[in-house]
Amino acid sequence: xxxxxxxxxxxxxxxxxxxxxxxxxxxxxxxxxxxxxxxxxxxxxxxxxxxxxxxxxxxxxxxxxxxxxxxxxxxxxxxxxxxxxxxxxxxxx
Amino acid sequence: xxxxxxxxxxxxxxxxxxxxxxxxxxxxxxxxxxxxxxxxxxxxxxxxxxxxxxxxxxxxxxxxxxxxxxxxxxxxxxxxxxxxxxxxxxxxxxxxxxxxxxxxxxxxxxxxxxxxxxxxxxxxxxxxxxxxxxxxxxxxxxxxxxxxxxxxxxxxxxxxxxxxxxxxxxxxxxxxxxxxxxxxxxxxxxxxxxxxxxxxxxxxxxxxxxxxxxxxxxxxxxxxxxxxxxxxxxxxxxxxxxxxxxxxxxxxxxxxxxxxxxxxxxxxxxx
Numbered sequence: 282x283x284x285x286x287x288x289x290x291x292x293x294x295x296x297x298x299x300x301x302x303x304x305x306x307x308x309x310x311x312x313x314x315x316x317x318x319x320x321x322x323x324x325x326x327x328x329x330x331x332x333x334x335x336x337x338x339x340x341x342x343x344x345x346x347x348x349x350x351x352x353x354x355x356x357x358x359x360x361x362x363x364x365x366x367x368x369x370x371x372x373x374x
Numbered sequence: 375x376x377x378x379x380x381x382x383x384x385x386x387x388x389x390x391x392x393x394x395x396x397x398x399x400x401x402x403x404x405x406x407x408x409x410x411x412x413x414x415x416x417x418x419x420x421x422x423x424x425x426x427x428x429x430x431x432x433x434x435x436x437x438x439x440x441x442x443x444x445x446x447x448x449x450x451x452x453x454x455x456x457x458x459x460x461x462x463x464x465x466x467x468x469x470x471x472x473x474x475x476x477x478x479x480x481x482x483x484x485x486x487x488x489x490x491x492x493x494x495x496x497x498x499x500x501x502x503x504x505x506x507x508x509x510x511x512x513x514x515x516x517x518x519x520x521x522x523x524x525x526x527x528x529x530x531x532x533x534x535x536x537x538x539x540x541x542x543x544x545x546x547x548x549x550x551x552x553x554x555x556x557x558x559x560x561x562x563x564x565x566x567x568x569x570x571x572x573x574x575x576x577x578x579x580x581x582x583x584x585x586x587x588x589x590x591x592x593x594x595x596x597x598x599x600x601x602x603x604x605x606x607x608x609x610x611x612x613x614x615x616x617x618x619x620x621x622x623x624x625x626x627x628x629x630x631x632x633x634x635x636x637x638x639x640x641x642x643x644x645x
Contacts, residue, residue: 294609295609296609296612296613297616298620300590300592300595300620300623300624301590301592303590303591303593304592305595305596305599305616307599307606307609307612309606314596314599314600316592316596317592
């Protein structure tokens with residue numbers, strides 16, 4: 282379970298690149314490539330083990346014309362998904 | 375015993391094939407004859423006799439039965455159907471590979487599958503580019519690359535393009551030189567050397583009418599990665615492939631093309 286104070290880091294075995302405003306992530310073992318749109322790419326870029334979920338939400342609000350509630354919902358949904366897929370993990374405090 | 379051999383030019387990489395088995399060398403020379411060249415080798419492949427029993431029935435599809443396994447610092451190539459049958463190995467530190475020739479003489483598809491795999495891992499390790507499932511056409515000094523899996527229409531395109539100079543309709547090597555990306559024919563399907571600067575990348579889709587539209591660099595990168603041979607081998611290889619693919623999609627315009635089975639597309643593409 283994550284909350285706004287949770288810090289999340291990227292799985293270092295997941296190759297990825299930001300390409301223009303979008304992103305490509307690769308699940309090598311599954312042989313799958315994941316394409317993220319601009320908002321997904323922004324959230325992924327901000328996942329660094331240092332930013333809290335709230336920092337990420339504010340990063341999205343600063344980058345796009347979106348209110349904080351919507352950004353929070355998007356960020357929580359996206360982060361839950363990447364955690365579930367093993368693309369990222371929660372940092373132990 | 376003396377080891378003799380010859381040098382191939384694969385995408386402008388000199389590859390030395392050598393052995394003390396003259397008969398095998400003669401046969402291999404026959405398979406890759408159109409690519410024989412000169413030059414200081416950057417990659418060396420030795421053909422060595424083995425008494426191990428390598429089965430004869432490796433499928434026609436060069437890639438479907440080859441399994442790649444890391445063996446310490448080396449990369450081993452096996453057949454999936456017969457796990458005990460090692461085709462050979464590649465040592466990326468020395469840029470050397472050994473192909474195990476059966477006592478009874480090599481099998482053409484074995485040497486094709488093995489050299490393709492070795493060359494791809496050599497390119498990955500040197501960050502030199504990659505071999506991709508694609509067809510390619512050269513016209514008016516420009517190259518048009520059509521990446522895609524079997525059934526996507528890439529071979530149909532080469533057949534329908536009037537007067538096309540086909541670089542390849544199956545395996546193309548892509549490499550960067552002086553800021554531009556080149557496509558090269560390869561000896562695994564083609565019999566002659568050919569190259570062109572890549573001017574456009576077009577992802578083909580069979581449809582009932584013609585429609586061409588630009589795709590985002592990230593979408594193009596996704597499709598390119600999906601067609602690079604062995605790119606999903608491990609994360610470090612994928613890292614290298616990703617870096618190259620990102621650069622290509624930045625420098626070369628990428629589109630997707632829905633097309634019917636007629637030649638009307640080429641005038642739209644070659645603009």
